[in-house]
Amino acid sequence: MKENSTIKERSQELAQLFFKLGIIGFGGPAAHIAMMEEEVVERRQWLTREHFLDLVGATNLIPGPNSTEMAIHLGYSYGGVMGLAVAGFCFITPAVLITGILAWLYVSFGTLPKFSPLLYGIKPAVLAVIAGALWRLGRKAIKSRSLLSIAGLAIGLLLLGLNEVLALLIGGIVGMLWLQLKSPPDRLAELAIASLNITVAGRTIAASTEVTTPALWQLGLVFLKVGAILFGSGYVLIAFLEGELVGQGWLTQQQLLDAIAIGQFTPGPILSTATFIGYIILGVPGAIAATLGIFLPSFLLVAILNPIVPLLRRSPWSAAFLDAVNASAVALMIVVTVRLAGTIFGQPHFGLPFDPIAFAIAIFSAIALFRFRLNAVWLVLGGAAIGFLSSLIIDTLQLN
Numbered sequence: 045m046k047e048n049s050t051i052k053e054r055s056q057e058l059a060q061l062f063f064k065l066g067i068i069g070f071g072g073p074a075a076h077i078a079m080m081e082e083e084v085v086e087r088r089q090w091l092t093r094e095h096f097l098d099l100v101g102a103t104n105l106i107p108g109p110n111s112t113e114m115a116i117h118l119g120y121s122y123g124g125v126m127g128l129a130v131a132g133f134c135f136i137t138p139a140v141l142i143t144g145i146l147a148w149l150y151v152s153f154g155t156l157p158k159f160s161p162l163l164y165g166i167k168p169a170v171l172a173v174i175a176g177a178l179w180r181l182g183r184k185a186i187k188s189r190s191l192l193s194i195a196g197l198a199i200g201l202l203l204l205g206l207n208e209v210l211a212l213l214i215g216g217i218v219g220m221l222w223l224q225l226k227s228p229p230d231r232l233a234e235l236a237i238a239s240l241n242i243t244v245a246g247r248t249i250a251a252s253t254e255v256t257t258p259a260l261w262q263l264g265l266v267f268l269k270v271g272a273i274l275f276g277s278g279y280v281l282i283a284f285l286e287g288e289l290v291g292q293g294w295l296t297q298q299q300l301l302d303a304i305a306i307g308q309f310t311p312g313p314i315l316s317t318a319t320f321i322g323y324i325i326l327g328v329p330g331a332i333a334a335t336l337g338i339f340l341p342s343f344l345l346v347a348i349l350n351p352i353v354p355l356l357r358r359s360p361w362s363a364a365f366l367d368a369v370n371a372s373a374v375a376l377m378i379v380v381t382v383r384l385a386g387t388i389f390g391q392p393h394f395g396l397p398f399d400p401i402a403f404a405i406a407i408f409s410a411i412a413l414f415r416f417r418l419n420a421v422w423l424v425l426g427g428a429a430i431g432f433l434s435s436l437i438i439d440t441l442q443l444n
Contacts, residue, residue: 054123058131061088062115066138069111069311075419076111076313080118090122106349107274108342109281112136112313116346125347132343139312140319140335146306147323147331165431166305167388168402169423171381172409174282174304178377179414185370194219194368198375208287209273212372219368224361256293260326260333263294267318267337272345280373281315281338283380294325297387304384305424315339401434 061083069076077100084090091099099117103110112135119131186192198215202208258266270284282304289295295303303324307317315338322334388406393399405427412418412426 051123051126055126055130057088058119058123058127059134061134062119062131063134063138065115066135066312069135069139073109073111073313077114080111080114084118084122091118095121102350106345107272108345109274109313109315112315112339113342113346116342117350120346120350128343128347132339136313136316136339139310139316142310143307143316143319144323144331146310147320150302150306150320151324161431161435162428163302163305163431164402164435165405165427165429166424167301167427168406169409169427170301170305171385171388171406172413173420173423174377174381174384175410176413176420178374178381181370181377182374185367185374187367190223191219191367191371194222195371195375195378198372199379202376202379208284208376209269211376212273212369215372215375216365216369219371220361220365223364223367257325258292258294260329263322263326263330264333264337267322267334268340269337271315271338271341280377281317282384283373283376285317285321286380286383289321289325295321297383299324301384301387401430405430 065076065079065083069079081093081096085093085096099114099121102117103113106113112132115135116128116132119127119129121127123130186195194215197218198211201211201214206214266288270281270288274280274284282300285295285300285303286297290297290300300321303317303320306320307314310316316335318334318338319331322330322332324330326333385406388402389398391399391402393401409423409427412423413420
């Protein structure tokens with residue numbers, strides 16, 4: 045009876061803490077994990093700092109969103125299997141609910157002039173946020189010339205039109221063998237250069253412009269697959285969705301950009317973007333299927349792999365594989381970021397071959413992010429304000 049009472053009390057504590065973190069958790073995975081460390085180690089002393097750092101390392105050994113899996117790990121460590129479910133559910137729920145409401149507003153009012161100027165200003169600001177995440181991830185992931193060559197190989201494969209998952213797996217396997225067997229780097233470098241040359245010589249990949257509607261099980265399966273193989277930051281999700289959804293014609297690139305932009309408004313894990321996209325494609329059933337699909341693997345993987353994580357961390361082969369996968373994931377983000385930039389800046393305005401307002405918003409957002417370390421939330425709000433003001437000014441000039 046006492047044990048049941050302890051489990052219940054700990055579950056309530058976990059629910060209160062992680063629901064609060066889910067509401068105030070702006071700023072991305074690094075900010076989320078910092079908040080968790082302050083609450084769990086400093087204030088409540090549920091875990092030692094050493095144990096906390098072990099769990100941070102564990103999140104990088106399995107696919108899934110880092111901050112969400114960290115919440116699940118902490119729940120498991122403090123409250124067992126029940127704590128695992130409670131912490132993960134409470135951390136995710138606020139973002140999913142807010143994103144669902146924004147998805148309904150977007151579908152209902154997204155084409156109205158009063159809403160579209162906000163998105164117009166948000167998109168270039170979000171591009172700066174993605175660039176910031178790419179810079180941080182790249183510095184951490186590409187730690188050697190060998191990993192730089194692996195990233196180059198992945199870029200070549202992606203530009204040739206290879207599926208994102210296959211590109212990551214090939215990068216991971218080739219990198220693992222290369223890093224562990226100490227093979228000469230020349231061959232891999234030559235292969236990467238050859239891939240890029242072939243691409244430049246004659247192959248271009250065009251996103252589908254015709255939107256089709258998938259079956260509910262197909263949509264859920266795509267998000268389940270992405271949730272099961274997504275390594276690193278939730279920002280890598282953008283790259284996967286561009287290939288899986290835009291590439292199949294289920295979503296336009298414009299809708300993907302809108303989903304990314306609106307996703308920045310919500311606290312908690314960025315993977316709640318799946319809720320927004322699922323709603324756009326198939327309404328409430330699509331939102332539920334996408335949300336369950338993207339998050340379910342994290343719960344299962346933490347529950348299954350938590351006991352054997354120390355063994356994986358000590359294995360040089362698995363460490364080499366993960367290093368190579370992380371480098372390939374950065375390459376994937378580079379390719380998608382360039383494509384998104386082309387979509388955002390590529391519309392002619394004021395007689396220029398590009399959009400100067402969007403470009404200026406992106407530049408100022410990047411300066412605010414890199415120089416002054418401004419939180420992503422303020423960048424998004426600032427972009428929305430500039431977009432709205434620029435729309436008013438343009439409308440006024442046109443009337444005059």
